[in-house]
Amino acid sequence: MKNTDWSPQRWLRIALPAVLIVVWLLAAGLGGPTFGKISDVSTNDQASFLPASAESTVARDWQLKFVDSNVIPAVVLLTSEEPLTQDQLVEIAGLSQKMGAVPGVQKPTAPATTTIAGPIPSQDAKAVEFLVPISDTGEIKRVVAELRAELDASAPEDLSVYVTGPAGLTADLVSAFGGIDGVLLLVALLAVFVILLVVYRSVVLPLLVLFTSVFALCASILVVYYMASWDWIKLSGQSQGILSILVIGAATDYSLLFVARFREALSQVDSKWTALRQAFRGAWEPIVASGSTVILAMLCLLFSDLNSNRSLGPIAAIGILFSLLAALTCLPALLVAFGRVSFWPFMPKVESGHGHRHKHTAGGAAGLSAGMTAGMTSETSNDVERGLAGVGGVWRRIGLLIARKPRLTWVVTLVLLLAASTGIVQLQANGVSQTEVILGQSNAVDGQRALAEHFDGGSGSPVLIIADQGSKDQVLAAVERTEGITEASLYTGSGRPDATAEPVVKDGRVLINATLKDQADSESAEQVVVELRKQLPQVDSSVLVGGVSAIALDTNVTAQSDLFKIVPLVLLVILIVLILLLRSVVAPLLLIGTVVLSYVATMGVSALVFNHVFGFPGADATVPLFGFVFLVALGVDYNIFLMTRVREESLIMGTRAGVLRGLGKTGGVITSAGVVLAATFAALGIIPLLFLAQLAFIVAFGVLLDTVIVRTLLVPALSYDLGDRVWWPAKSARFGQGLLAKEGKSEPLDPARR
Missing domain, CATH: 3.30.70.260 (ACT domain)
Structure with a gap:
């Protein structure tokens, strides 16, 4: 097949990229300013995330009838090393009036009364407490900060002063989320830029990919902001942080897949428009399939009974949708605008010998050394020669390992993953106290x-x-x-x-x-x-x-119930998508099984690390569910990238050669994408909250495990060992037809040869 240059009309070459770039710039211009306002529509009140049917929710509704306001109590505590003197107690009693004057503290209905209870002395006479009702719950961080400032200025010397209780803990929790808007995003973007700089050794390309990711995030934030302001969803600081990381990671992953296809095409054709068309043909299906899989998996959270989980579903789905759109519209427009300069200073050049898409060396194993073919049959050598033609470095060595001993490779890998999975029995995901949620300093x-x-x-x-x-x-x-x-x-x-x-x-x-x-x-x-x-x-x-x-x-009980409800639903949805994409039953079942095994192994290792390395007191009850949804959905992404390419190559050269070719062609880009996604999720660890620190480790480690072990060794070795059976119920005669036509054969090769 001869590649011919193709290019649209001149006006379209100029107008189309320009319009797409302007549209995304407009989205960024509208969405960017909402970063600073999104906390205004965010809530971190745990009670608001429970279902309306929960007993504690019903009891809370009744409580509001008695107190006639949505007040949050703060406990003001003053402690001393020695018993408090009478003079100190008199001075402490005067604090009640000063605290009552702080804006946001509930005011009395009569001038001579106060809503503050206290001072209440302890039995050991070394502490005094006040119960201070906070009425301005929308500004609880400010009110608590002003209370602390007033107490620091007015309390007797040599006393330790604390503002704690539900109001104090909520204020410190909001402060812990304060790094999400700026610091978290900056760390994630910096990590992505450095990784892309190292991988592609280009200054321009990382910027183009980052612009694509940031544009996708701005558009997502804009939509989520208005959905939260219209009270369609409940947005928390937790969901906000996950959205930022998810969009940056997913948009970068999809962009890298498109970039890999575009760069490969530029080495075959002169025209950047021809290269863009070839990149679209090869990349749109796996990108759309991957994005759709993640979106559907996230939307399964709508069946959760916890409002926090239910809201995260559409929030994450919106983020993935804009990541998908940006990778297929904004990035191509930027790439075609910059052309080969996108990869400067190492710009790809058209290689000689591209009259055919795949170069096939006659004589089967003639291109392989004797050491490489030792122990291989001539049929296997032919598969290896076809599959690894043009593939070098580590991916050629991995391909040779799989071709020589496919069964031993997947058996050893399987045993290692099963061994790692045993640690899951030590996972303590029964919830932790709110005092253990905040990892940093907290008054x-x-x-x-x-x-x-x-x-x-x-x-x-x-x-x-x-x-x-x-x-x-x-x-x-x-x-x-x-x-x-x-x-x-x-x-x-x-x-x-x-x-x-x-x-x-x-x-x-x-x-x-x-x-x-x-x-x-x-x-x-x-x-x-x-x-x-x-x-x-x-x-x-x-x-x-x-x-x-x-x-x-009620939160812990509901979260554990959601786990057993959502997990089967997510697996079913992903299985259906994979069956439709790969036109097979065996391959989707294989992929689902390996991703689930990867998840269990990740949770097993995570439990050991949490308990024996970090010394965490336990885990939030929602951690297993969030870990499952992100790891399974994102893990399937990489397998989709791999197996769609394997199927494409298998139709041309046969299944076993196609496995080696697909692995060799996608290995670098998938590994890069995995490292990028792991780095972005690891950035969540800078937020001093137990849940986000644990989720950061689970997803970062799980993505690397899936990228380096499962997608590199387990899936290819299993697929190679199964041969054409991996595509059942498709007929084996369909695979390798491209090679047969090229060689002028009228009959398909014996399936046993593949």
């Missing part, structure tokens, strides 16, 4: 630890029980008898318990506040909630148990 976390030393751990974050008015005394007595509860009282409308006042009644129900012995977000506190939900319905069948501990418990 609120330090305050929670100090609070537990002087007061009941659950001070400021009580268990909330909604009970029928007629059974309030029996329910209160049952709560007080429960192990792990230090005290309980009916809500009377004031900040402190008052046994002489009448309880507030709303729609025939009362609110009971129960103080926990342990921290409200600890595992022991969650067990108290479990016990209350078991015992209290025997007294009042309509009772509801809520609060911080109940929210944490």
Whole structure:
């Protein structure tokens, strides 16, 4: 087949790239400014992510009827090494008025009263606490910061001051997410630029790819911002960080695949437009298939019961969609505008001998040395010669290894992955306390630890029980008898318990506040909630148990339920896409099996690293699900890149030669893409939050494992060993027809030769 130069009309050559570039510049111009505003439509309130049917959600709705506002309590704690003196206590008491004057602290309804409870001294006389209601929850970070500043200026000297409790922890959590908008993006882009610079040894190409990725991210941010502002989705700092990393990584991956095809075509033809057309023919199907697979996998999260997971689905899908569009429109426009200069200073030149797409050396193994063909049959040598023609370096050596001992290669690789998988039994994904979520320095976390030393751990974050008015005394007595509860009282409308006042009644129900012995977000506190939900319905069948501990418990239970619901759905969707793409049943099943094995091995290694290297206290309950969705969807991407090329080559030269050829031609670009994606996800580790640090390691390690081991050795060796059977139910006679036509043969080769 002879390659002929092709070029559109002059006006189209100028107008088409210009229009596409202008459109993406416009998207970047509109989306870029929303980076600074997206935190305005983001929430990190754990309660808002629970389903409406969760008991803690229903209890929270009832709580709002009693307090008449969406207030978050802050616990202000002052501690001393020695018992506090009377003068210090008098000075501490005066802080109540100063804290009440801070903008955002709930104001009293009557001039002579205060909404702040305290000062409350500890039994050891070394600490005092205040319960400060924060009404301006939209500016909680600012309010807590001003509270801390006021206390630092006004509190007695030699006292340690903390603002903790739900409000303090939320403020520090928001601060931890503060690096997402700028620092995270900068680190990710810098990592991508350096990797591309090393791989392609070009100054221009990395910039073109980065522009493509940034344009895709700006367009994604713009759409997500408005969806969140219209309350179509719930955006969290967690989802925001994942979106940025996912778009940069995916857009770069798709771009690299297109760039590889474009560069390969430039070595065969003179015209950059002809090269662009050939690149489109070879790249659009795997890119669209890969992007569609990830989009569908992400949309499976819509079936999650956790609102945080359900919202991440469309957010991630939007990011992948724009990554896909940018790689197929913006990048080609930039490449054709710059032409061969895109690869400066090592610009590709047209190689001689490209009258045919594949150069085939007559004589079978004549082009291979005796050492290379040792132990091979003549048929195998022919496959190797055809498949590895023009392939050099490490990919030629890997191809020879697979051709010589395909079964030994995949068996050894399989055993290693199974061994790594055994570590998954040590994965502790049952959730962690909120004080362990923040990895960096936190005044609120330090305050929670100090609070537990002087007061009941659950001070400021009580268990909330909604009970029928007629059974309030029996329910209160049952709560007080429960192990792990230090005290309980009916809500009377004031900040402190008052046994002489009448309880507030709303729609025939009362609110009971129960103080926990342990921290409200600890595992022991969650067990108290479990016990209350078991015992209290025997007294009042309509009772509801809520609060911080109940929210944490319901979140963990729902997350684990989602895992068993979403995983089979994602696998089914990906399997269907692969069957349609590869026109086969065996190959898709093989790919699904290897990617799942890669995921399990990754989680096994991650569990060992988390427990014995990093010393993490456990893992968030959503980590296994997020790890699965990202690793399986993105892992299949690389197998799609490989197997679509293998199928393309197999139709020309036969399956076994096609496997070697496909591996040799895609090896470099897929490895580069894997390293880029691993580096971008690793950037999440700069955010001092346990969940993101764990997700960063899981995805980065998993992508490298999948790229270096699964896609390089396991999948090619299995495919080579199966031969034409890997394409079942397609007939084996279809494969190698291009070579037969070239050699002038009328009958297909014996399938055993392949």
